[in-house]
Each structure stands twice: as structure tokens, then as C-alpha cells.
Amino acid sequence: xxxxxxxxxxxxxxxxxxxxxxxxxxxxxxxxxxxxxxxxxxxxxxxxxxxxxxxxxxxxxxxxxxxxxxxxxxxxxxxxxxxxxxxxxxxxxxxxxxxxxxxxxxxxxxxxxxxxxxxxxxxxxxxxxxxxxxxxxxxxxxxxxxxxxxxxxxxxxxxxxxxxxxxxxxxxxxxxxxxxxxxxxxxxxxxxxxxxxxxxxxxxxxxxxxxxxxxxxxxxxxxxxxxxxxxxxxxxxxxxxxxxxxxxxxx
Amino acid sequence: xxxxxxxxxxxxxxxxxxxxxxxxxxxxxxxxxxxxxxxxxxxxxxxxxxxxxxxxxxxxxxxxxxxxxxxxxxxxxxxxxxxxxxxxxxxxxxxxxxxxxxxxxxxxxxxxxxxxxxxxxxxxxxxxxxxxxxxxxxxxxxxxxxxxxxxxxxxxxxxxxxxxxxxxxxxxxxxxxxxxxxxxxxxxxxxxxxxxxxxxxxxxxxxxxxxxxxxxxxxxxxxxxxxxxxxxxxxxxxxxxxxxxxxxxxxxxxxxxxxxxxxx
Numbered sequence: 001x002x003x004x005x006x007x008x009x010x011x012x013x014x015x016x017x018x019x020x021x022x023x024x025x026x027x028x029x030x031x032x033x034x035x036x037x038x039x040x041x042x043x044x045x046x047x048x049x050x051x052x053x054x055x056x057x058x059x060x061x062x063x064x065x066x067x068x069x070x071x072x073x074x075x076x077x078x079x080x081x082x083x084x085x086x087x088x089x090x091x092x093x094x095x096x097x098x099x100x101x102x103x104x105x106x107x108x109x110x111x112x113x114x115x116x117x118x119x120x121x122x123x124x125x126x127x128x129x130x131x132x133x134x135x136x137x138x139x140x141x142x143x144x145x146x147x148x149x150x151x152x153x154x155x156x157x158x159x160x161x162x163x164x165x166x167x168x169x170x171x172x173x174x175x176x177x178x179x180x181x182x183x184x185x186x187x188x189x190x191x192x193x194x195x196x197x198x199x200x201x202x203x204x205x206x207x208x209x210x211x212x213x214x215x216x217x218x219x220x221x222x223x224x225x226x227x228x229x230x231x232x233x234x235x236x237x238x239x240x241x242x243x244x245x246x247x248x249x250x251x
Numbered sequence: 252x253x254x255x256x257x258x259x260x261x262x263x264x265x266x267x268x269x270x271x272x273x274x275x276x277x278x279x280x281x282x283x284x285x286x287x288x289x290x291x292x293x294x295x296x297x298x299x300x301x302x303x304x305x306x307x308x309x310x311x312x313x314x315x316x317x318x319x320x321x322x323x324x325x326x327x328x329x330x331x332x333x334x335x336x337x338x339x340x341x342x343x344x345x346x347x348x349x350x351x352x353x354x355x356x357x358x359x360x361x362x363x364x365x366x367x368x369x370x371x372x373x374x375x376x377x378x379x380x381x382x383x384x385x386x387x388x389x390x391x392x393x394x395x396x397x398x399x400x401x402x403x404x405x406x407x408x409x410x411x412x413x414x415x416x417x418x419x420x421x422x423x424x425x426x427x428x429x430x431x432x433x434x435x436x437x438x439x440x441x442x443x444x445x446x447x448x449x450x451x452x453x454x455x456x457x458x459x460x461x462x463x464x465x466x467x468x469x470x471x472x473x474x475x476x477x478x479x480x481x482x483x484x485x486x487x488x489x490x491x492x493x494x495x496x497x498x499x500x501x502x503x504x505x506x507x508x509x510x511x512x513x514x515x
Contacts, residue, residue, distance in 0.1 A: 013260035066269030066376055086269050094259035102259065130464035154372040155386060158379040160261075182462045199393065200386035202365045203358055206375035219450065219480065223358055227454035230396050237459075 001026055004076065006034055007084040008046065012097050019043075020084060025076040031087065032060050032071035035099070047098035055212055058146030062099050063088040068148040068210045090151040103147050109167045112195060116178055117186040133182035139220060140177040142213040143170065149207035149217055155200045167196035169207035169217045176221035179228065189232055192225050201226075267378035274374035278367040284488075285364065288495055295498050296343035302498070304505035306421050307431040309498040310438060314411040317342035324411060346408075350494075353405040356398040358450045359487045399451040409446050412439050428515040431500060438490075438497040445486035448479035 006021045021038045032050055039046045051057040053072045060071040065079065065086055079085045093101040121127055149169040150156065156163050167175075175196065179188050192198045203226075207217045215221075231237045268274075295302075295311050302309035303321035312320070318328030320342050332340040354360050365371055370380040387395050416439045419432040446452070457473025460466045479486075503509045 009262060009264065011263070013263060016263045063269060063376065065271050067272075068376060083271065088264060088269060089262045091262055091264060093261065095262040101262070132463045132470055133461075136463075152375050154379050155384065157376075158372065159384045162384065180461055182464075184461070197386075197388065199388035199396075200384075202361065202369075202371065202386050202392075204362050204365050204372060204375075206372065209375050218362075223450045224454060224458050226396065227399070227451060227458065230399060230451075231459060233396075234399060237455075 002076075002081050004034065004079065004081055005084040006038060007086040008035070008038065008043075008099070009086075009088045010043070010046070010098055013095050016095070018086065018088075027077075029076050030072055031062075031064055031069075031074045031076065031085070034076060035071060035087065047096070047100045049100045056144055058144035061090050061146045061148050061151065063090060063151075068152045070146055070148070070212045073212055090147065092151040092153070092157040093147075103150075105163065106145070106147050106150055106168070106170055109171045110174060112167070112191075113171065113175055113178065114186055114188055114191055116181060116184050118183050119185045127183055129182050136220070137177040137180050139215055140173040142215055143173055144213060145170065146212060148210045148212065152206040152210045153201075154204070154206065155202075162197075162200055165197040166200045167198075169201075169222065171196060172198065172201075172225055173215060173217055173221040176225055179225065189229050193229050198222065198225055198229065268374075268376055270374070270376060274377060278370075278373050281363050281367040284491075285367070288491055291495055292347070292498075295502065296341055296347055298502075299339065299341035299343070301502045301505040302343070304431075304501060304511070305423055306419050307429075307435060307501045307504070307511075308415045308418070309501045310412055310415070310435075310442075310494050311343045311347065311498045313408075313415050314346060315342050316345050324414075349401075349404040349408055353398075353401040353446075354487075354491075356395050356401050357487065358398065359484050361395060398449075399455060402446070402449050402451045402455075405446045405449075409439070409443050412442060415439075422513075426515075427513060430512045430514065431504060433514075434497050434500050438493040441486060441490040441493045444479065445483070445490040447476065448483040448486050450480060450483070452476055453480050 001024045003022055003024050006023050007018045008021060009016060010019045011017055021042050023034050023037050025034050032048075032053060035046070035048050039048065048060070050060040050072065052059070055070055055073040058070070061068065062071050063069070063086075064071065064074050068090060071087070087099065089095055089099045089101050093103050093105060095101055118127070147170060153168055155166050156168060175188055175192060178184055178186070201222055203218050203222060205218045208215070208219070211217055292311060295309070302312040303315075308315065308322050308324075314324035315322055316324065316329050317331055319331050319339070320328055329345070332345070334340060366373055371384060372379050387393055416432070416435045419435045420426055420428060422429070453473060453476040456476055457463075457466070457469035460469050460473070463470035463473070504511045
């Protein structure tokens with residue numbers, strides 16, 4: 001049975017360090033299993049947040065060998081026994097203890113999103129949507145709120161001062177799902193530009209790279225939002241809208 | 252938003268990153284390829300020679316608009332421009348700003364050069380090199396939002412390059428196909444793939460629509476472009492290579508270094 005050296009961050013904001021633990025890993029084990037084994041056998045006070053162990057709750061986000069990952073979806077076969085495997089808390093958020101961080105920043109940002117404003121119902125009092133109308137936004141509904149995209153986004157990860165202005169990739173896919181909703185009438189262009197500061201995103205696609213659900217965050221949400229923002233200063237689009245008599249309501 | 256969770260301390264980890272893989276290899280390769288292309292294309296554009304050998308016109312010089320062109324695209328050419336020190340301005344410099352702007356503001360290339368040249372970030376979960384960061388919120392980077400205008404221009408170039416590729420069948424002795432013809436068509440196909448898989452194209456052709464069921468044509472267009480868009484990076488690199496190699500092929504044939512093989 002292979003034995004790994006797990007180099008796990010221990011401590012809080014006042015004092016923290018990486019400590020090594022030698023752990024045996026059976027075939028098929030994931031990083032979270034090994035962390036649990038450390039907790040059970042060597043460090044009962046090790047703080048780690050987890051829930052479903054199936055890649056669906058988004059609780060066990062961490063940085064394994066420097067890459068933001070879900071611990072429950074990261075198999076130990078990926079790593080070599082010859083080198084320590086580092087496990088660190090996600091670094092963009094305030095540390096509570098060991099591997100647990102305070103991710104409330106993301107929920108506070110989510111509260112600022114202008115909600116759905118439904119168009120009037122059909123004459124028979126119902127709302128109808130066709131499958132092709134909602135295929136696009138269903139991708140965004142796969143988000144499990146693990147916040148790995150928020151963690152890896154250098155705009156806030158490396159520049160704390162941007163946290164006040166910048167909403168982050170998770171918020172942008174939520175905004176995109178509302179903005180592209182076939183029954184919505186609200187125009188969130190100004191919200192995207194001014195409140196969520198999409199201009200700070202330089203589309204380097206790290207959010208997409210780390211998403212465990214495979215959501216094309218940059219291509220399907222952030223760039224379309226940037227393009228919708230660009231619509232507002234494109235005279236060709238303005239003319240076409242005038243020609244078609246299209247109007248939208250501001251947020 | 253309130254200040255909760257913003258001002259509190261992060262994990263006290265000093266290292267700029269904890270990655271053990273070769274994260275530096277890709278940005279380094281991008282620097283190498285892009286620098287090589289910029290150096291070669293600038294040199295080729297300044298040459299003002301060996302860009303045409305019947306019936307092939309280099310994509311760096313198409314459309315050829317100057318009166319002194321070896322192969323005029325639109326019949327009547329513009330007068331020659333001269334500037335101090337440089338002298339006569341190469342016809343390539345009159346037009347290359349178009350495709351250059353398209354690639355410079357392209358969403359994919361932005362990712363590539365922000366990582367490789369700006370080092371912001373050089374790789375995912377690797378700390379930015381510079382302390383301050385304002386993204387694309389200020390001049391000049393805020394102009395990246397005008398990418399769609401560069402796309403409009405790029406579409407015009409595809410029309411000209413397609414016309415050149417059609418003319419590449421017209422040899423001095425009549426219809427024919429040479430290796431150069433195939434090279435030019437491959438280049439046009441790859442450039443069209445790159446241009447029509449663009450994110451702005453995807454948005455303009457249908458992405459802006461919220462209710463697809465009421466706009467079936469735009470939905471179909473959006474759907475097709477979305478499939479192409481998945482391969483946008485591939486088209487970006489292949490077309491970059493093809494445009495440079497097409498120029499090189501025509502240049503070498505024109506210089507007599509190699510001979511164009513006539514297939515038909």
C-alpha cells in the first residue's frame with residue numbers, strides 16, 4: 001500500500017505552518033479520504049469542511065499541490081509518493097482554521113445581483129419556455145458553489161483591494177443565467193459594468209480551468225456579458241434595436 | 252456590499268505559489284511563438300518585395316492598395332506614401348493594422364498575452380508579478396471592449412483573401428492548381444475558421460438573443476458558431492501559422508529559392 005507524506009496547513013491567521021503526516025493510501029482513495037485518515041489517526045483537531053464526498057456540495061475546496069481542487073474529487077493516484085503532497089486552504093478568503101476559510105464574501109456579493117423581473121404572462125395566464133431558450137442557462141445551474149473559481153481569480157486572489165468592486169466569476173455566471181433568461185425583462189448591463197466591475201476581468205480563464213463542474217465560465221458567461229455591455233456603445237446594434245423597436249428595462 | 256470578510260486575514264502562506272508542475276512552460280512557449288511571428292511579419296511587411304508571384308499574392312499584402320503594388324487588388328491604386336527616414340511605406344503597412352487589431356483585441360489572444368507578457372497571472376494560482384491591477388477598466392486596455400469593430404474589419408479581409416485564393420487558380424497559361432493554390436486555400440479556410448469562431452461574432456449573430464425559439468435563424472447561427480467557438484484557440488494558432496507560412500512560401504517561390512509544383 002503506498003504511503004504518502006501529506007504536507008497539511010495547520011494553524012490560524014495569527015500563526016500557521018505546514019506539517020507533515022505520513023499516511024497510507026489504499027487504491028481509489030481521494031485526498032479527502034487521506035485527510036480524514038490523518039484526522040482519525042494523527043491529528044484529531046484538524047479542521048476540514050466537507051459534506052457529500054461526491055463532488056456535489058462544494059464544501060471541501062482546497063489547494064492541493066498549489067492547484068484549487070475539490071478534495072473529494074482528487075484521486076491520490078495523481079501524486080507521487082516520492083514528494084510531499086501539500087494541502088492548503090483556499091487562499092483568497094479569510095482563514096478560520098487549518099483548511100477552513102470564511103467564504104461569506106461570495107454570499108454577500110450574490111445579494112447584490114438584481115433578481116429576475118418576469119415579463120407579463122401569456123393571455124392564458126401561463127409562462128412558456130422552449131428547451132432551446134433555456135439550454136444555455138442550464139449549464140450555469142450546474143454550479144455547486146465550491147468557490148474555486150473565486151479563489152483562483154487573480155483579480156481578488158492577488159489584489160485584496162479589488163474585493164470591494166469586483167464580484168467574481170461565480171457571480172457572473174449567476175448574472176448571466178438571469179440576463180439570458182427567456183422570461184426576464186431586466187437589463188443588468190450597468191450592474192455588470194459598474195457594480196460587478198466586469199472590466200477588471202482580463203479573461204485569463206483560470207476560473208474555467210478549475211471548475212469541477214466543467215462550466216465554461218469565461219466563454220459562456222463572462223465574455224457574453226462583456227459583449228452585452230459592448231452592445232450599449234455599438235451604433236450598429238443601437239440602429240438595429242431602433243429598427244426593431246426593442247427596449248429593455250434597466251436594473 | 253458590506254466589508255464583512257474583506258478586511259479579515261487570509262491564510263499566512265508566504266509562497267507565491269505551491270504548484271509543482273511545469274506551469275511556466277506554456278506561457279514561455281506563447282512568448283516564443285508570438286515573438287517569432289511578430290518579428291517575421293514585421294520584417295516581411297517592411298520588405299516591400301517578393302510578395303507576389305503569379306498567381307499568388309501574400310496575405311500580408313492583401314488587399315494590395317498602393318499604386319506601386321506588384322498585384323493591385325482593386326484596379327486603381329492609392330498614391331505612394333513616403334515618410335522621412337523610412338522612405339516609401341510598404342503596401343503591407345497600409346492594411347496590416349486590420350488583422351493586427353483583430354488579433355490584439357481577440358478574447359483568446361488576450362488570455363494568451365496577459366498570461367505570458369503581462370504576467371497577470373502568469374499561470375493559475377501563481378501570484379501576479381505586479382502589485383497593482385486595474386484590468387480592462389482604464390485606457391488603453393478599456394479599448395479591448397471594441398473587439399467587435401476589429402471583427403467587422405476582419406470579415407472584410409476574409410473577403411479579399413478568398414478573392415486572392417480564387418485568383419490563385421488563374422495562371423498565366425490559364426486555369427491551374429499549384430501547391431501555392433492549396434496553401435492559399437488552406438490559409439483562407441483557417442483564417443475564416445478563426446474569424447467566424449470569434450466570441451464577438453457569436454454574440455452578434457445570435458448570442459444577444461434571449462428567446463431563441465422566436466429567432467430560429469439566429470439560434471441556428473449561434474449554435475453553429477458556438478461549436479466553432481469551442482475550437483477558437485486552435486484556429487487562432489493554426490491561422491497564425493498558416494498566414495506566416497503562406498507568406499514564406501510565396502516569398503521563397505518569388506525569390507527562386509523553391510519552385511512551385513504545378514499539380515494541374
